Amino acid sequence: MPASDGASILRPRLPMDRDLGAAPCGFRGRILGIRPIASAGLTAEEMERRLLELGFVEGAAVEILHQGLFGRDPIAVRVEATTIALRRSEAAAILVGPRD
Amino acid sequence: MNDQSIAQRRFHIALVGNPNCGKTALFNALTGSHQHVANYPGVTVERKEGSVTTETGRRVQLLDLPGTYSLRARSPDEVVTRDVVLGRQAGVAPPDLLVCVADATNLRLGLRLALELKRLDRPVVLVLNMFDIAKHRGMEIDTGQLAARLGMPVVTAIAVRRGGTAALLAAIDRLAEAALPPLPSSASPTWEPPDATGIRRLQQEADRLLEAAVRTPDRRDPLTRRLDAVLLQPVAGLAILLAVLFLMFQAVFAWAAPAMEAIDAGFQALGAMIGATLPQTGALGLLRSFLQDGLIAGVGSVLVFLPQILILFMFILLLEDFGYMARAAFLMDRIMGGAGLHGRAFIPLLSSFACAIPGIMATRVIDSRRDRLATILVAPLMTCSARIPVYTLIIGAFIPDRPVGSGAWSWIGLQGLVMFGLYAAGIVSALGMSFVFKRLLWRRTPSEPFMLELPDYKLPRPRNILLGLWQRAKAFLRRAGTIILSMMVLIWFLSSVPRPPEGATEPAIEYSLAYGIGRAVEPILAPIGFNWQIGVALIPGMAAREVAVASLGTVYAVEDAEEHAGQLGQALASKWSLATALAFLAWYIFAPQCVATLGVIRRETGSLRWMWFSFGYMLALAYLAAFLTFQTARYLGAG
Numbered sequence: 225m226p227a228s229d230g231a232s233i234l235r236p237r238l239p240m241d242r243d244l245g246a247a248p249c250g251f252r253g254r255i256l257g258i259r260p261i262a263s264a265g266l267t268a269e270e271m272e273r274r275l276l277e278l279g280f281v282e283g284a285a286v287e288i289l290h291q292g293l294f295g296r297d298p299i300a301v302r303v304e305a306t307t308i309a310l311r312r313s314e315a316a317a318i319l320v321g322p323r324d
Numbered sequence: 325m326n327d328q329s330i331a332q333r334r335f336h337i338a339l340v341g342n343p344n345c346g347k348t349a350l351f352n353a354l355t356g357s358h359q360h361v362a363n364y365p366g367v368t369v370e371r372k373e374g375s376v377t378t379e380t381g382r383r384v385q386l387l388d389l390p391g392t393y394s395l396r397a398r399s400p401d402e403v404v405t406r407d408v409v410l411g412r413q414a415g416v417a418p419p420d421l422l423v424c425v426a427d428a429t430n431l432r433l434g435l436r437l438a439l440e441l442k443r444l445d446r447p448v449v450l451v452l453n454m455f456d457i458a459k460h461r462g463m464e465i466d467t468g469q470l471a472a473r474l475g476m477p478v479v480t481a482i483a484v485r486r487g488g489t490a491a492l493l494a495a496i497d498r499l500a501e502a503a504l505p506p507l508p509s510s511a512s513p514t515w516e517p518p519d520a521t522g523i524r525r526l527q528q529e530a531d532r533l534l535e536a537a538v539r540t541p542d543r544r545d546p547l548t549r550r551l552d553a554v555l556l557q558p559v560a561g562l563a564i565l566l567a568v569l570f571l572m573f574q575a576v577f578a579w580a581a582p583a584m585e586a587i588d589a590g591f592q593a594l595g596a597m598i599g600a601t602l603p604q605t606g607a608l609g610l611l612r613s614f615l616q617d618g619l620i621a622g623v624g625s626v627l628v629f630l631p632q633i634l635i636l637f638m639f640i641l642l643l644e645d646f647g648y649m650a651r652a653a654f655l656m657d658r659i660m661g662g663a664g665l666h667g668r669a670f671i672p673l674l675s676s677f678a679c680a681i682p683g684i685m686a687t688r689v690i691d692s693r694r695d696r697l698a699t700i701l702v703a704p705l706m707t708c709s710a711r712i713p714v715y716t717l718i719i720g721a722f723i724p725d726r727p728v729g730s731g732a733w734s735w736i737g738l739q740g741l742v743m744f745g746l747y748a749a750g751i752v753s754a755l756g757m758s759f760v761f762k763r764l765l766w767r768r769t770p771s772e773p774f775m776l777e778l779p780d781y782k783l784p785r786p787r788n789i790l791l792g793l794w795q796r797a798k799a800f801l802r803r804a805g806t807i808i809l810s811m812m813v814l815i816w817f818l819s820s821v822p823r824p825p826e827g828a829t830e831p832a833i834e835y836s837l838a839y840g841i842g843r844a845v846e847p848i849l850a851p852i853g854f855n856w857q858i859g860v861a862l863i864p865g866m867a868a869r870e871v872a873v874a875s876l877g878t879v880y881a882v883e884d885a886e887e888h889a890g891q892l893g894q895a896l897a898s899k900w901s902l903a904t905a906l907a908f909l910a911w912y913i914f915a916p917q918c919v920a921t922l923g924v925i926r927r928e929t930g931s932l933r934w935m936w937f938s939f940g941y942m943l944a945l946a947y948l949a950a951f952l953t954f955q956t957a958r959y960l961g962a963g
């Protein structure tokens with residue numbers, strides 16, 4: 225898979241770009257970058273590290289498989305060959321674009 | 325170090341890996357010592373040690389560690405893993421070899437961890453576990469290529485198959501040989517937590533490795549895909565979760581009945597036998613009373629609940645092994661979040677249905693202290709299995725055994741429904757209290773993020789389930805044999821001593837110490853409808869809740885010595901009002917937890933203050949609930 229460098233927030237946002245937290249169930253795309261969002265009592269830096277540790281790295285293919293009943297939250301995201309559940313407020317830090 | 329001591333030195337190995345990659349299964353396969361194997365990420369909260377002898381006769385010491393995604397530990401659980409790996413954990417020998425376990429079907433995160441471990445400059449071997457599933461799915465893994473690129477030995481393993489660990493054992497032998505003389509640095513390696521750029525680089529390196537050495541057919545596990553389509557469907561998923569819980573409680577009642585009747589009959593026969601052989605009076609009469617009323621009636625009335633407890637645990641073990649628990653956390657996150665709890669708290673709370681102790685220990689997977697504390701405080705409100713004896717006894721004696729409705733509803737029994745209601749009351753109060761705590765105690769701290777891997781479903785292994793059940797049964801029997809038995813002896817002693825004087829006219833128990841104690845607390849208990857016999861039973865009930873039943877059994881057995889101590893339920897039905905019975909049930913929804921639970925709360929929160937706090941608030945709730953129930957029931961004419 226294409227590896228891009230870490231400072232992806234500097235990349236100009238294309239019209240197709242959006243964050244994973246706002247994407248509908250069934251969305252398929254690729255990760256463009258992680259943007260610094262402090263959430264749930266964590267600093268932006270810590271939030272970014274946690275997402276990276278679960279495999280949310282630039283270039284990874286993602287797909288939203290399931291969502292919860294209340295507020296369509298949380299979501300179950302396929303990241304390459306792993307399925308991760310997370311809340312939309314955390315997924316908002318993940319910038320995604322189309323697959324190709 | 326001379327050759328002698330080198331040969332004698334034990335070789336220490338630690339199993340490190342992502343949650344759910346099969347470390348515990350591998351550990352069991354290697355050591356033959358068994359422990360609970362489950363599918364919920366991070367279920368291993370305790371350190372497990374064992375030893376294995378390799379082909380060449382080398383004794384190797386093995387340590388099973390909690391799952392982690394990185395050495396950058398966040399939860400108390402992951403801290404243990406990090407400290408052991410770095411050789412910083414007090415009382416644990418620094419490992420001579422790290423066995424990095426990875427799920428072969430899900431290598432991406434495992435490879436990054438392997439790369440992270442490699443930086444520590446310690447011998448590492450990578451194990452590709454679950455190789456059977458990987459092959460079945462048509463994956464091709466070039467282990468030679470992986471080993472060359474990683475710079476560490478790579479072996480495959482199938483933890484759940486006989487002989488599935490042969491390659492790993494051989495590799496351990498080879499490495500142990502090569503590792504002598506002892507490693508240059510037994511001291512802890514230098515290690516800095518990686519920053520975001522560092523993690524990114526490692527993951528990108530892992531992705532390149534994956535690209536070069538692994539071919540994966542591009543599809544999800546079909547079983548998991550099909551099941552999740554239903555089980556995680558927003559509405560159906562929640563409905564199914566509820567149905568599963570409801571089925572669990574119906575089963576606890578219905579399936580256990582025959583076994584319980586058999587155990588009950590056995591103890592009755594035993595009691596009758598003793599009664600027939602020993603005389604009524606004199607020193608032997610005292611012995612007879614002790615054996616019949618204290619020992620057999622007491623222990624019997626607790627052991628009767630073994631079948632129910634085993635059925636409850638069987639459900640929990642099956643759901644864990646199957647991989648459903650992480651899904652339950654997913655479905656419940658929003659609902660629990662409304663009450664101020666973390667989605668991850670669902671598993672500790674569900675385990676608390678069996679017993680609050682493992683439930684409280686399972687909270688170690690929760691990263692944030694506040695979320696963890698909130699879960700610990702409300703976990704004892706979940707109806708633990710020790711309350712089953714109390715509920716069963718009272719429901720059996722006071723609630724008629726008939727269907728709720730007719731036709732389509734006739735399969736739901738009224739007794740089962742009341743039981744379900746008691747469980748529901750426990751759940752609702754747990755959620756309500758955590759909401760209150762959040763508002764009062766931690767108004768400003770936001771709750772932690774919810775991030776959880778959903779593992780592929782696996783068919784539960786009957787061997788795992790049976791082993792788990794056997795461990796629970798052993799723990800219960802040990803409890804029955806120690807705490808409960810000694811409490812029973814105490815209760816019998818208090819209710820039999822002193823013996824009534826010659827020519828006494830009142831029942832024997834009215835001359836006993838227990839009577840004095842019961843009478844002393846009666847004024848406090850009168851507003852909630854409890855008589856002095858209940859007062860006597862409540863005190864040892866704090867050592868272990870189920871003892872309350874046994875104590876009632878003993879008190880009434882001694883009281884009714886003349887008219888043969890028969891069914892406790894019948895005795896209660898004739899002596900208690902319905903209002904008292906309902907108040908007693910209400911009390912036990914909240915009843916202050918047993919001593920063992922208090923001890924665990926103290927240990928896990930590291931504070932006496934929180935222990936007393938949880939004791940106090942539950943005592944207050946229990947009294948209030950019993951008071952309201954009793955007064956309302958009496959007002960409605962059930963007094």
Ligand SMILES: Nc1nc2c(ncn2[C@@H]2O[C@H](COP(=O)(O)OP(=O)(O)OP(=O)(O)O)[C@@H](O)[C@H]2O)c(=O)[nH]1
Nearest residue numbers: 343344345346347348349362366367368391454483
């Ligand atoms: N088919 C197959 N199943 C396996 C294998 N190894 C483990 N499992 C299953 O995978 C599940 C998880 O295994 P565990 O041993 O609990 O995983 P763990 O790494 O200890 O998990 P945590 O302690 O939660 O981090 C269980 O249902 C095992 O039966 C394997 O080699 N093949």
Ligand SMILES: [Mg+2]
Nearest residue numbers: 347348367368
């Ligand atoms: Mg484990």
